[in-house]
Amino acid sequence: MISDPATHPGHLKLLEDWLRSYRPEELFDELGRLKPELADLAPTGTRRMGANPHANGGLLLRDLQMPDFRDYAAKVPTPGMPGIGDTHVLGPFLRDVMKLNDAQKNFRVFGPDETLSNGLEALFETTERQWAAATEATDQWLAPTGRVMEMLSEHQCEGWLEGYLLTGRHGLFNCYEAFIHIVDSMFNQHAKWLKVTAGLPWRKPIASLNYLLASHVWRQDHNGFTHQDPGFIDHVVNKKASVVRVYLPPDANCLLSVMDHCLRSRHYVNVVIAGKHPAPQWLDMDAATKHCADGIGIWHWASNEDGGEPDVVMACCGDVPTLETLAAVSILREQLPDLKIRVVNVVDLMKLQPQSEHPHGLSDAAFDALFTKTRPVIFAFHAYPWLVHRLTYRRTNHDNFHVRGYKEEGTITTPFDMTVLNELDRFHLVMDTIDRLPQTGEKGLELKQHLIVKLAEHKRYINANGQDMPEIRNWLWHHSP
Amino acid sequence: MISDPATHPGHLKLLEDWLRSYRPEELFDELGRLKPELADLAPTGTRRMGANPHANGGLLLRDLQMPDFRDYAAKVPTPGMPGIGDTHVLGPFLRDVMKLNDAQKNFRVFGPDETLSNGLEALFETTERQWAAATEATDQWLAPTGRVMEMLSEHQCEGWLEGYLLTGRHGLFNCYEAFIHIVDSMFNQHAKWLKVTAGLPWRKPIASLNYLLASHVWRQDHNGFTHQDPGFIDHVVNKKASVVRVYLPPDANCLLSVMDHCLRSRHYVNVVIAGKHPAPQWLDMDAATKHCADGIGIWHWASNEDGGEPDVVMACCGDVPTLETLAAVSILREQLPDLKIRVVNVVDLMKLQPQSEHPHGLSDAAFDALFTKTRPVIFAFHAYPWLVHRLTYRRTNHDNFHVRGYKEEGTITTPFDMTVLNELDRFHLVMDTIDRLPQTGEKGLELKQHLIVKLAEHKRYINANGQDMPEIRNWLWHHSP
Numbered sequence: 002m003i004s005d006p007a008t009h010p011g012h013l014k015l016l017e018d019w020l021r022s023y024r025p026e027e028l029f030d031e032l033g034r035l036k037p038e039l040a041d042l043a044p045t046g047t048r049r050m051g052a053n054p055h056a057n058g059g060l061l062l063r064d065l066q067m068p069d070f071r072d073y074a075a076k077v078p079t080p081g082m083p084g085i086g087d088t089h090v091l092g093p094f095l096r097d098v099m100k101l102n103d104a105q106k107n108f109r110v111f112g113p114d115e116t117l118s119n120g121l122e123a124l125f126e127t128t129e130r131q132w133a134a135a136t137e138a139t140d141q142w143l144a145p146t147g148r149v150m151e152m153l154s155e156h157q158c159e160g161w162l163e164g165y166l167l168t169g170r171h172g173l174f175n176c177y178e179a180f181i182h183i184v185d186s187m188f189n190q191h192a193k194w195l196k197v198t199a200g201l202p203w204r205k206p207i208a209s210l211n212y213l214l215a216s217h218v219w220r221q222d223h224n225g226f227t228h229q230d231p232g233f234i235d236h237v238v239n240k241k242a243s244v245v246r247v248y249l250p251p252d253a254n255c256l257l258s259v260m261d262h263c264l265r266s267r268h269y270v271n272v273v274i275a276g277k278h279p280a281p282q283w284l285d286m287d288a289a290t291k292h293c294a295d296g297i298g299i300w301h302w303a304s305n306e307d308g309g310e311p312d313v314v315m316a317c318c319g320d321v322p323t324l325e326t327l328a329a330v331s332i333l334r335e336q337l338p339d340l341k342i343r344v345v346n347v348v349d350l351m352k353l354q355p356q357s358e359h360p361h362g363l364s365d366a367a368f369d370a371l372f373t374k375t376r377p378v379i380f381a382f383h384a385y386p387w388l389v390h391r392l393t394y395r396r397t398n399h400d401n402f403h404v405r406g407y408k409e410e411g412t413i414t415t416p417f418d419m420t421v422l423n424e425l426d427r428f429h430l431v432m433d434t435i436d437r438l439p440q441t442g443e444k445g446l447e448l449k450q451h452l453i454v455k456l457a458e459h460k461r462y463i464n465a466n467g468q469d470m471p472e473i474r475n476w477l478w479h480h481s482p
Numbered sequence: 483m484i485s486d487p488a489t490h491p492g493h494l495k496l497l498e499d500w501l502r503s504y505r506p507e508e509l510f511d512e513l514g515r516l517k518p519e520l521a522d523l524a525p526t527g528t529r530r531m532g533a534n535p536h537a538n539g540g541l542l543l544r545d546l547q548m549p550d551f552r553d554y555a556a557k558v559p560t561p562g563m564p565g566i567g568d569t570h571v572l573g574p575f576l577r578d579v580m581k582l583n584d585a586q587k588n589f590r591v592f593g594p595d596e597t598l599s600n601g602l603e604a605l606f607e608t609t610e611r612q613w614a615a616a617t618e619a620t621d622q623w624l625a626p627t628g629r630v631m632e633m634l635s636e637h638q639c640e641g642w643l644e645g646y647l648l649t650g651r652h653g654l655f656n657c658y659e660a661f662i663h664i665v666d667s668m669f670n671q672h673a674k675w676l677k678v679t680a681g682l683p684w685r686k687p688i689a690s691l692n693y694l695l696a697s698h699v700w701r702q703d704h705n706g707f708t709h710q711d712p713g714f715i716d717h718v719v720n721k722k723a724s725v726v727r728v729y730l731p732p733d734a735n736c737l738l739s740v741m742d743h744c745l746r747s748r749h750y751v752n753v754v755i756a757g758k759h760p761a762p763q764w765l766d767m768d769a770a771t772k773h774c775a776d777g778i779g780i781w782h783w784a785s786n787e788d789g790g791e792p793d794v795v796m797a798c799c800g801d802v803p804t805l806e807t808l809a810a811v812s813i814l815r816e817q818l819p820d821l822k823i824r825v826v827n828v829v830d831l832m833k834l835q836p837q838s839e840h841p842h843g844l845s846d847a848a849f850d851a852l853f854t855k856t857r858p859v860i861f862a863f864h865a866y867p868w869l870v871h872r873l874t875y876r877r878t879n880h881d882n883f884h885v886r887g888y889k890e891e892g893t894i895t896t897p898f899d900m901t902v903l904n905e906l907d908r909f910h911l912v913m914d915t916i917d918r919l920p921q922t923g924e925k926g927l928e929l930k931q932h933l934i935v936k937l938a939e940h941k942r943y944i945n946a947n948g949q950d951m952p953e954i955r956n957w958l959w960h961h962s963p
Contacts, residue, residue, distance in 0.1 A: 182667040185717070189663060193707055196890065226674055232720045236666070239713045239866050241890045385720050391872045394880070409677065409722045 054169075059205025061169030065108060066101035070094055070261040074286035075253040080302055081327075081478030084282040087275045087320065088215045090253035091260060092123030095173070098264065099148060100127045102171075109165060111150045111158040112175040119175045119215035120277035124149055155183040162210065163191055171208040171264065178214040178274065179230040192240040192270055199243065199268055206268040209246075213260075214274045217383070218407050219321040219420065225413035231384035231406075234350065237272055238388070242359040246271045247350040249383050251323040252282045254289030255348055262293070274383060276320040278416075281478060283323070296349030296361060299371065303330055303344040303480070311343035313434055314372055318347035319383025322406075325420055326381045327478055329430035334480055336448050337441055340434075345371055353392040365397065372398050377437035381425055382406035403433055417469040421459060428452040428459075535650075540686025540748075542650030546589060547582035551575055551742040555767035556734040561783055562808075562959030565763040568756045568801065569696045571734035572741060573604030576654070579745065580629060581608045583652075590646060592631045592639040593656040600656045600696040601758035605630055636664040643691065644672050652689040652745065659695040659755065660711040669751065673721040676749055680724065687749040690727075694741075695755045698864070699888050700802040700901065706894035712865035712887075715831065718753055719869070723840040727752045728831040730864050732804040733763045735770030736829055743774070755864060757801040759897075762959060764804070777830030777842060780852065784811055784825040784961070792824035794915055795853055799828035800864025803887075806901055807862045808959055810911035815961055817929045818922055821915075826852055834873040846878065853879050858918035862906055863887040884914055898950040902940060909933040909940075 003019075006012040029035060047053055054060040073094040075084055084090070095110065102108040110116065110124060129147030136143050150161055155176060162172045191210055198204040218231045234247050246269050250256040256275045263271040283300070284292055292298055304311070317326035323346060330342055347353065351361040353368075363371070372378050374397045382389050386406035393399050410422040420426035432452055435445040462470045484500075487493040510516060528534055535541040554575040556565055565571070576591065583589040591597065591605060610628030617624050631642055636657060643653045672691055679685040699712045715728050727750050731737040737756045744752040764781070765773055773779055785792070798807035804827060811823055828834065832842040834849075844852070853859050855878045863870050867887035874880050891903040901907035913933055916926040943951045 179670075180667065182670060182717075185666040186661065186663040189660075189711055190708060193890075197707065226678065227671060230670055230720075232717060235716055235720060236663075236713060239711075239716060239868075239890070387720075387872045390875045391868045394871045394875050399875070409674075409720070 057204060058167045058169035058207045062205070062207060063105055063107060063169075065098060065171050065264055066105070067261065067265065068094065068097040068101060070257040071286050071290070073097075073257055074289075075282050077252075077254065077282045077285040080281075080283045082282045083477075084253055084280050086120050086277045086279050087250070087253040087256045088120030088213070088277040089122075091213075091256050091275070092121045094257055094260065095121060096123040096127050099124060103127075103148075106148075107170040109148045109150055109162075109170070109172045110175065111162045111172055113155055113158060113177075113180070114151050114153045115175060115177060115216065116149055116151060118277075119177075119213070121175060155180055156187065159184040159187045163187070166207050166210060169207065173211045173213055173264070175213040175215060177228065178217040178233065179228045181212060181214055181233045182230060182236070185233070185236050188237070188270065189240070192237075192244055195244040195268055195270065196241040209263060209266045209269040209271050211260075211263045212270070212272045214272065215277045217274055217276065217319075217321075218411070219319075219383075220276060220278050220416055221411075221413070221419070223413065226411045229407065229409075229411040229419075231274075234272055234274075234384055235388055237270065238351075238392075240270070242351070242354070244269055245351075246361070248273045248293075248348055249319045249350060250275055250293070250348055251317070251320050251346055252280070252284060252289070254282070254284050254286050255293050257286075258290050258293040259348065274319065280320055281324060281327075283327075292346070293348050297345065297347045297352040297363065297371065300344040300346050303327055303478075304342055305334055305480075306341045306343045309341065310373055311341045311376060312438060312440070313340065314343045314345055314376055314378040315430070315434070316345040316347065316372070316378055316380040318350065318381070318389075321416075321420065322381035322383055322425060325425055325427045325430060326379075328427035328476055329379075329381075329434070331476075331478060331480060332427060332431050332448075332452075333434060337435075337444060340438070340441070343373075350392070353389065353396075355395050369397050372396070372402075374398050376401065377434070378402045379430055379433050379437070380404040381430060401437075403437065405429065405433070415463050415467075415469045417459070417473045418463055421456065428456055538685060539648045539650035540688045543686070543688060544586055544588060544650075546579060546652050546745055547586070548742065548746065549575065549578040549582060551738040552767050552771070554578075554738055555770075556763050558733075558735065558763045558766040561762075561764045563763045564958075565734055565761050567601050567758045567760050568731070568734040568737045569601030569694070569758040570603075572694075572737050572756070573602045575738055575741065576602060577604040577608050580605060584608075584629075587629075588651040590629045590631055590643075590651070590653045591656065592643045592653055594636055594639060594658075594661070595632050595634045596656060596658060596697065597630055597632060599758075600658075600694070602656060636661055637668065640665040640668045644668070647688050647691060650688065654692045654694055654745070656694040656696060658709065659698040659714065660709045662693060662695055662714045663711060663717070666714070666717050669718070670721070673718075673725055673751055676725040676751070677722040680749055690744060690747045690750040690752050692741075692744045693751070693753045695753065696758045698755055698757065698800075698802075699892070700800075700864075701757060701759050701897055702892075702894070702900070704894065707892045710888065710890075710892040712755075715753055715755075715865055716869055718751065719832075719873075721751070723832070723835070725750055726832075727842070729754045729774075729829055730800045730831060731756055731774070731829055732798070732801050732827055733761070733765060733770070735763070735765050735767050736774050738767075739771050739774035740829065755800065761801055762805060762808075764808075773827070774829050778826065778828045778833040778844065778852065781825040781827050784808055784959075785823055786815055786961075787822040787824045790822065791854055792822040792857060793919060793921070794821065795824045795826055795857055795859040796911070796915070797826040797828065797853070797859055797861040799831065799862070799870075802897075802901065803862035803864055803906060806906055806908045806911060807860075809908035809957055810860075810862075810915070812957075812959060812961060813908060813912050813929075813933075814915060818916075818925060821919070821922070824854075831873070834870065834877075836876050850878050853877070853883075855879050857882065858915070859883045860911055860914050860918070861885040862911060882918075884918065886910065886914070896944050896948075896950045898940070898954045899944055902937065909937055 003012045003015050006016045075090050125142045129142040129144035130149045130151050131147035132143035133145050165172050218229045221228045237245050248259045250259045315326050317323040351359045352363050354362040356362040386404035389404045405425040432449050435441050484493045484496050487497045556571050606623045610623040610625035611630045611632050612628035613624035614626045646653050699710045702709045718726050729740045731740045796807050798804040832840045833844050835843040837843040867885035870885045886906040913930050916922050
């Protein structure tokens with residue numbers, strides 16, 4: 002073994018013998034220059050490996066033909082309207098992206114076996130699953146020309162999509178949230194590749210790698226603890242801020258706006274987390290478009306502060322935390338009407354980071370204007386709560402941030418019980434608020450007592466009935482601003 | 483399709499027809515009880531699936547026969563002695579664990595193809611790689627009886643080890659740090675299984691799942707950016723605190739002590755991160771044993787505080803950060819001898835978390851005693867710096883924590899340059915300290931100026947010579963306490 006030729010003459014001799022076996026005297030002239038007749042063998046122009054446009058997909062990239070996402074809006078005449086499931090609203094938009102790019106053949110949707118299960122059934126109105134083998138009578142939507150790529154291997158889906166993007170096309174990977182960790186390591190390498198190539202002037206930007214994580218931690222139906230892991234975004238935000246983006250649209254119109262943005266973007270990894278179950282809708286399309294452009298904002302229609310500083314900021318990020326926060330606000334406004342409450346919703350998670358850490362980060366002044374410098378912030382978060390602390394620890398008001406999120410408590414249970422197990426439910430959010438506001442006094446303590454009874458009632462009810470209490474299932478937002 | 487039998491009589495009829503096709507009248511009596519002659523067919527005792535001891539490995543688990551880890555100690559008569567590479571010291575200990583349990587056949591070492599590359603060559607003095615197919619003359623250490631399991635698939639290694647543990651045996655998975663992310667999702671499921679089964683009284687604890695991550699982010703030799711990702715521990719600490727443990731031994735004797743503990747432990751996931759390259763050794767075996775039992779502590783021999791509160795706390799976690807911190811302390815003690823410096827080293831990462839969050843967490847009083855309530859803490863960390871903030875954001879002195887770690891800057895370069903690129907090197911640590919201590923005045927500013935010149939000199943030197951400057955390569959600790 003040649004381990005250290007610098008200090009072992011025997012090693013040096015072995016190395017020399019080995020290198021001489023390539024007969025360098027036939028390849029180089031006496032000055033060590035490659036002989037011209039050999040140098041001439043190398044290909045030129047785009048036939049050079051590094052200059053072949055297929056190895057520099059950005060050169061071949063053509064913009065997607067995009068429909069106007071506003072045309073697919075859910076009707077939301079007033080906040081709190083029942084919705085059909087956010088990804089089911091997204092489906093027709095993706096279907097038409099597919100249709101409009103059928104001629105230029107540069108858009109595909111990838112996923113293990115979950116296109117239907119993630120609520121994107123509309124895609125099959127215009128295309129099929131790609132399938133080149135024999136089909137049987139009971140098969141659905143299989144065709145050699147299909148542009149939906151399904152294989153029950155997240156690795157295969159990720160690899161297909163990366164290759165598709167690197168050669169100058171566009172795509173979307175839809176996956177159950179918990180199982181996207183399967184490709185953590187592949188994501189790593191792609192994100193590293195994006196970071197490095199962004200610094201090489203001859204490399205042209207490629208389309209972003211877009212993840213749509215539906216079937217998320219809070220709504221697992223017949224699945225349980227094994228299907229609950231919202232940690233992919235913890236993994237993602239470790240990569241260079243210049244290439245990663247994370248979005249948690251609270252409703253269908255926000256999802257449409259975010260997805261339109263992601264499909265047009267270049268050289269990022271975009272992670273979008275969205276629900277597929279019927280859920281309340283909050284913003285009409287104009288409000289959603291503005292909210293997503295801002296990435297974060299006060300929901301004045303849900304707040305009852307009146308110009309002055311609020312007593313508490315109720316912040317939320319993710320569709321289920323937004324629902325629970327608004328239900329908590331509803332209880333507080335009814336039971337403790339003197340409290341001045343501000344509701345802040347976060348769509349673009351990276352708004353929370355300091356400007357110095359992420360290009361999307363809010364300035365400290367803007368952050369303080371939203372979250373105040375001194376008031377308690379009760380923050381309901383989609384994923385592991387520590388991520389919010391990690392992103393905000395340098396902010397003025399960080400010591401007053403009280404974050405609820407998933408803390409690895411779950412089983413096969415009702416949707417509301419999932420939030421109760423992790424203390425993200427409306428009742429715990431109200432109790433947290435009371436704990437942070439001593440001025441709620443006797444009335445606050447009474448309300449807390451009442452909610453503790455409610456939580457016990459909830460447990461009894463779901464054990465007896467296998468579904469959530471009617472007041473939870475049928476809850477509707479009904480406040481005017 | 484039967485989607486809603488409760489409200490669709492047609493669906494209900496389909497459901498009833500389907501269930502009746504199982505002919506329940508042959509299986510149950512008129513009161514709905516299973517017929518006794520059928521009930522009697524079920525196996526009894528340990529022949530029941532759930533009571534089979536092979537499905538409850540803890541019942542079969544036998545303690546490992548353990549050699550005394552102190553017998554494998556690196557000789558460290560004085561701090562800073564050159565070492566041969568920490569995992570190379572661990573190797574003979576693991577070899578003897580293997581040897582002592584050869585008769586009871588309940589210990590195996592798993593890894594992709596890195597047993598040698600991770601410095602565990604001593605294992606092949608007593609066993610081989612398990613290999614049942616034909617061998618060739620150039621093959622090394624292959625045998626059907628081998629107890630080292632190698633396959634270049636991290637998934638296969640993880641699956642093998644999980645099965646081995648679940649059926650009542652013991653093992654260790656050694657892996658390059660960056661590539662352990664390949665099994666993120668499998669780790670998730672195992673950690674969830676440990677959490678749930680810890681609450682089932684009939685399930686007996688199994689041996690811990692032990693990861694040894696050598697070949698880590700800071701020492702990648704001929705590998706580069708693709709091989710740099712210290713984020714597995716971010717992923718791990720999202721799981722329930724009751725089942726996860728993370729250790730970063732700063733030298734070989736600490737590694738021996740930690741590994742002895744891990745191999746004896748039950749029902750945890752232990753992650754141990756260690757170096758394989760020659761590096762200074764800090765603690766003799768007695769000091770190492772005590773330091774690892776504490777998990778965190780002041781290194782008095784490196785500090786020059788004299789009873790009062792120090793001016794600055796230099797904290798370090800991980801072998802390379804410890805080296806750079808001590809080199810920084812050395813510069814500070816020479817150039818600014820009036821500064822009172824405390825050195826704190828962290829072996830057990832979970833000591834940083836509040837007691838309420840992790841069973842290993844320090845009390846706030848103990849934390850404040852180590853890190854002070856008011857002094858700047860310059861923290862050199864092995865992995866992504868945000869993890870330290872995430873673990874410490876509730877601590878009194880958190881606002882004064884300034885953490886350096888890996889921030890996705892890397893390439894194929896010299897070992898010291900890796901730390902420079904991420905500003906974790908001794909020079910940056912000194913400059914950080916000066917920035918936080920205005921009392922260093924003119925002398926501090928001069929030293930900073932000098933180090934900026936040094937950093938430029940470093941860049942020139944490595945570009946010209948392809949290795950680090952002699953003063954870096956040959957640096958030795960030489961202070962007495």
